[in-house]
Amino acid sequence: MILKIELENFFSIKDRIRIDFRAASINTAQARELSYNVMRWKGVPVLKSVGLFGPNASGKSNILKAISFCCRMILESHQHNEGVTFNFEPFKFDGCPGKSSRFLIDFVCEDVEYEYAFELTRERIISESLYYYPVGRRAKVFVRTADGKYSFGTGAITKPMDVVLNTSDKTLFLSRASSMKRPLAQTLYRYFMNQFLLGLVNVNDLMVLDSFNTYKQVILKALEICDTDITDIEVRKEQMPAPVLPVAGQTELSFKLVDVLRFKTVHRNQGDVMFDMDMEESNGTRKLFQILIRLLDVVKNRKSIMMDEFDMGLHTRLADFILDLIHASESSQLLFTSHNTNLIDVKRLRRDQIVFVNKIEDGATIVYSLYDFKDFRENMDAEKGYIQGRFDAVPYVDSSVESIKQILEG
Structure with missing residues (x-):
């Protein structure tokens, strides 16, 4: 399962944002009625779904695009040639194109928590690290620093220096170690290949x-x-x-x-x-x-999946049905984007499952959840508040007939 994902300097994302699947402490009657929306791992409550809501061009799809790019780096970077340029764009303003981008994912694989991160530019990988929590305490598997040096935890990766010698600045160490059949790296590689799915498939395939x-x-x-x-x-x-x-x-x-x-x-x-x-x-x-x-x-099979605009073209009741499928599962997860305001409903999703995506004045994407609005009460209409702009992440459109006539006459 996914516990959290952090992104920095990808596409419209400037400063670090976090998508957190660890459930907030909400002990209301409404939250208790939504107990199926949460699973537990070693006593930790974890959300089964998180929805990203916001206006067009706010960065919802960019969040999923950035996550997809980073996961594909794990799966494919061992195939990169020396001249490759990584297929993403950093934030375009405030000097960010010259800065590095960062990805972190905290996840559970085979009942062990791992924290994996890397930092890169479009030309090279700068740093990389993998930690795990074998007995509840953070322990190092490996750390790769900007000066090209590596350090390793005891026995985590077999013959690690052989992998280092075959890892260039275009290649993630984790990806290379998997291709060289190091057991732990292969286990984590299979997690990103088979357990964390990056969208739908072509049904004709x-x-x-x-x-x-x-x-x-x-x-x-x-x-x-x-x-x-x-x-x-x-x-x-x-x-x-x-x-x-x-x-x-x-x-x-x-x-x-x-x-x-x-x-x-x-x-x-x-x-x-x-x-x-x-x-x-x-x-x-x-x-x-x-x-x-x-x-x-x-x-x-207890997997996780991302879906962009998953309910586009579907009746709102079918969107409800799809969420019910996830919530009826034992431990599967869904990260989705949607413009369907009917889903902004605290009788269907907990406040920490409803995440708003917005752009601030410099064009950067920010995220925050309904749970962050401490003055919101669960007897209020969240959808109505969203449409009225109470949570900011809604487009302002002057669609009066008079304003449109001025456009047509211009």
Whole structure:
């Protein structure tokens, strides 16, 4: 599970922000009714979901984009060549392009807490560290400093200097150690590969087939609960032409056949007619199906997932259903962004699960939760307060007919 994530100097994020999954101390009747929204790990209450709310261009997607970039650095940096430039942008003002960016994640893997961090520019990795809490006390696994020196805890990484010799300033030590088959590094690498999922998948990709076969009956039951009249889904493998990347000197675009999945649906009282999921089902049904394939794997296997605008195109009750799936799980987690103000409801989410994202005068993204507003009482209407601008993270739009006429006449 994720305990916290910190980001600094990524995209619209200037100063350090924190996404905290450790639950605040809220002992109200309303919070007790939302007990399913919290799990416990060694006595520590941890949130199952955190929602990011705010106006367009406030930085919600940038937060998820920065987290995704940092996780992909862990998974891919051992493949980097010497001339590579890292695919992110620091904050563009106040001299920040010349400063380093920082990522930290505090997480639990195989029932042990780890704290992993690194600092980098677009050209090189500056520092890196990994700590763990084997008996409740912080202990060093390794530390990599800006001058290229390393220090190690006792026995945590086998033959660490061999890994150091193969780690450049374009490569994370953790990533390299995993590629060199160091057991602890491989365990943590698998966590970022398999347990912390960075969004949805293309349902036509062959990798979806196992999940569909495993969860087909649960998917059908979920679609029934969501009031669709789909009673069965079949999947077929088909071959489709896909463009091939041109080689030097090639002027004509060429194609090759690739295997894809095609889903066919059967509707109630129409058992003899099949519908193509891609072509004949509604956008909402397709989106729900895509989410269910991914999310059922998450909730069944205690994983974590990020989803940007997860409820776009879905009825608000379907968004509720998706959150209920997470909250009904034993220990899965969801970090999501949304413009759906119906979710800003303390009868559905605790105050510490509702996080506002806003931009201040210099264009930097800041985050703060509803819990930070000490004068807010749970008998108040949080959605109404948000729309009225009480929590700041709402766009001011002068949409009067008169103002729009002035634009059109300008």
